[in-house]
Amino acid sequence: MSKQLHLVDEGFVYCPLRRKDVDIDECFGCERLDRMDLDSRHPYIVCEVPPLLDLSPAAGA
Numbered sequence: 216m217s218k219q220l221h222l223v224d225e226g227f228v229y230c231p232l233r234r235k236d237v238d239i240d241e242c243f244g245c246e247r248l249d250r251m252d253l254d255s256r257h258p259y260i261v262c263e264v265p266p267l268l269d270l271s272p273a274a275g276a
């Protein structure tokens with residue numbers, strides 16, 4: 216399991232599981248949610264993503 220940070224933009228965030236933007240309300244009950252900071256200047260969430268969905272260069276994909 217790896218972690219991905221995604222920036223929140225006007226209440227929406229890119230969901231690595233669904234591969235589309237979702238309303239952050241959907242993240243509150245999500246078992247993949249690692250942490251979130253909605254009060255910072257650049258709000259973000261961090262998701263735990265299964266290796267097969269982690270296509271970032273750091274994952275070796």
Ligand code: SF4
Pocket residue numbers: 228229230231232233237241242243245246247248249260261262263
């Ligand atoms: S917390 Fe869950 S619903 Fe929200 S972006 Fe991450 S995987 Fe998607």
